[in-house]
Amino acid sequence: MSDTIAAIATSPAPSAIGILRLSGPEAVAAASAVFRPANGKALENCPPHALVYGTLYGPDGAPIDQALATYSRGPHSYTGEDTAELQCHGSPAVLALGLEALFAQGVRQAWPGEFTRRAFLNGRLDLTQAEAVADLIDAETPAAVRQAAGQLSGALSRRVAAIYDGLVDLLAHFHAVLDYPDEDIDPFRADTIRAGLSRAEGELKALLATYDRGKYIAGGVPCVLAGRPNAGKSSLLNALVGYDRAIVTDIPGTTRDTVEAKCVLGGVSLRLIDTAGIRDTDDAVERIGVERSRAALEEAALILVLWDSSAPVGEEDVALLKQAMAQAPTILVWTKEDLSAASCPPLELDPMPPMVEVSAKTGQGLGKLGELVAERFPTVGAGAAGELLSNARQAGAAKRALDSVARGLASLELGVTPDALLTDVEEALSALGELTGSNIREDITARIFERFCVGK
Numbered sequence: 001m002s003d004t005i006a007a008i009a010t011s012p013a014p015s016a017i018g019i020l021r022l023s024g025p026e027a028v029a030a031a032s033a034v035f036r037p038a039n040g041k042a043l044e045n046c047p048p049h050a051l052v053y054g055t056l057y058g059p060d061g062a063p064i065d066q067a068l069a070t071y072s073r074g075p076h077s078y079t080g081e082d083t084a085e086l087q088c089h090g091s092p093a094v095l096a097l098g099l100e101a102l103f104a105q106g107v108r109q110a111w112p113g114e115f116t117r118r119a120f121l122n123g124r125l126d127l128t129q130a131e132a133v134a135d136l137i138d139a140e141t142p143a144a145v146r147q148a149a150g151q152l153s154g155a156l157s158r159r160v161a162a163i164y165d166g167l168v169d170l171l172a173h174f175h176a177v178l179d180y181p182d183e184d185i186d187p188f189r190a191d192t193i194r195a196g197l198s199r200a201e202g203e204l205k206a207l208l209a210t211y212d213r214g215k216y217i218a219g220g221v222p223c224v225l226a227g228r229p230n231a232g233k234s235s236l237l238n239a240l241v242g243y244d245r246a247i248v249t250d251i252p253g254t255t256r257d258t259v260e261a262k263c264v265l266g267g268v269s270l271r272l273i274d275t276a277g278i279r280d281t282d283d284a285v286e287r288i289g290v291e292r293s294r295a296a297l298e299e300a301a302l303i304l305v306l307w308d309s310s311a312p313v314g315e316e317d318v319a320l321l322k323q324a325m326a327q328a329p330t331i332l333v334w335t336k337e338d339l340s341a342a343s344c345p346p347l348e349l350d351p352m353p354p355m356v357e358v359s360a361k362t363g364q365g366l367g368k369l370g371e372l373v374a375e376r377f378p379t380v381g382a383g384a385a386g387e388l389l390s391n392a393r394q395a396g397a398a399k400r401a402l403d404s405v406a407r408g409l410a411s412l413e414l415g416v417t418p419d420a421l422l423t424d425v426e427e428a429l430s431a432l433g434e435l436t437g438s439n440i441r442e443d444i445t446a447r448i449f450e451r452f453c454v455g456k
């Protein structure tokens with residue numbers, strides 16, 4: 001039987017309300033020992049799922065807060081175990097004392113994600129739903145909220161289950177042919193199996209195609225700021241994130257290492273990557289920085305090429321723009337719009353990139369830049385029904401399922417033995433089981449729940 005865990009479930013800053021949460025066999029008894037309801041009854045004798053008003057006592061027995069408490073009996077709770085909550089004033093000192101009082105009752109500190117891990121182990125959530133809990137907490141845009149909330153309610157699980165069930169139906173046909181292992185699969189049955197595998201293949205391809213969008217919604221679009229030294233890259237990064245994240249000076253070659261920061265622009269969550277200005281240089285450190293800039297360009301899903309509108313455009317600016325456009329959706333950003341513009345020869349590019357003039361100093365043009373980003377990633381700002389693959393673990397499992405199904409289809413054409421084909425289908429089922437967590441190794445779940453916060 002599992003032990004009883006407790007944690008502060010709310011943020012560590014002073015706030016209106018702060019919650020202590022417990023789960024496990026002694027959860028209700030421990031909460032009852034430190035909290036006395038105003039109605040004179042013991043907490044455990046009040047009805048479950050109700051909020052009860054009363055006094056919370058610290059480890060030395062002195063009152064430390066007027067609070068609300070509630071408890072639930074497993075399996076009718078978040079974790080599926082007995083749970084209790086103490087909803088206090090959100091003072092970090094009160095919460096720390098309350099937690100200490102609970103430890104004195106023999107409960108222990110919860111690990112990060114341990115409540116949700118218990119919910120998963122007790123079958124209250126599958127793995128994609130548990131991951132959605134973490135995604136929801138981390139969501140930075142309305143689109144990310146909708147995607148995570150849909151996944152939490154089981155939308156991705158249902159989509160995967162439909163593929164899984166289709167493959168299970170096929171297994172019945174295999175058992176019929178396995179009874180006669182030396183005979184070829186009769187053509188009628190082979191057609192049925194082929195149709196089932198093709199359908200699963202189509203569904204898995206469609207599912208995998210959701211991953212780009214899902215990962216951009218959940219984790220942000222990797223967006224590189226590129227341009228020659230002093231173009232204003234770090235200034236733009238700072239203007240977009242709203243604080244002085246990167247060092248800005250008038251010395252060309254200020255940024256050496258890549259600098260990352262998140263922002264929301266045009267409703268799209270971006271992972272901005274500021275880079276060293278690209279130029280030939282004798283400085284060994286700067287040269288490594290320039291190499292990193294070029295490497296970052298290759299990882300980008302969106303590139304902002306910055307041209308200083310107060311300086312003449314050079315050949316290297318045009319070369320960088322062309323390189324970027326060949327690599328990913330690119331926006332040409334004319335910087336320092338507040339200064340007087342240098343004259344620029346007409347640009348002859350086909351196609352022309354979308355362009356915008358901005359000033360990091362005044363904020364002019366940033367709204368227009370947001371519109372251009374939203375045009376490039378309309379579906380990333382729009383949210384989803386929650387049935388997108390949203391992380392690499394999910395995509396990896398779906399890819400393995402697809403590979404197994406494709407192998408099965410190829411084998412069928414080659415006329416292999418039924419048991420080889422059966423192995424392919426079983427491998428596909430096992431990969432889908434990993435995706436939802438119905439069939440997954442302990443060490444992998446441990447890694448997944450480590451990313452959660454304490455108290456979740």
Ligand SMILES: Nc1nc2c(c(=O)[nH]1)N(C=O)[C@@H](CNc1ccc(C(=O)N[C@@H](CCC(=O)O)C(=O)O)cc1)CN2
Nearest residue numbers: 009019021049072075076077078079085087115124456
């Ligand atoms: N105060 C508080 N707020 C919270 C949570 C919590 O645990 N406490 N949650 C958690 O992190 C989330 C809500 N999720 C929850 C999911 C299931 C149950 C639950 O008790 N389910 C039971 C009973 C349902 C019912 O009363 O109808 C069940 O499913 O059987 C509670 C919270 C977000 N807000």
Ligand SMILES: Nc1nc2c(ncn2[C@@H]2O[C@H](COP(=O)(O)OP(=O)(O)OP(=O)(O)O)[C@@H](O)[C@H]2O)c(=O)[nH]1
Nearest residue numbers: 229230231232233234235250253254255277360361
């Ligand atoms: N007036 C004005 N000056 C700007 C603007 N943006 C940047 N600057 C100035 O241009 C100079 C270079 O800015 P940075 O943001 O450091 O340029 P960078 O592209 O990051 O340069 P490197 O890191 O050296 O590649 C600094 O003196 C900035 O203050 C702007 O919008 N208006």
Ligand SMILES: [Mg+2]
Nearest residue numbers: 233234254255
């Ligand atoms: Mg810089």
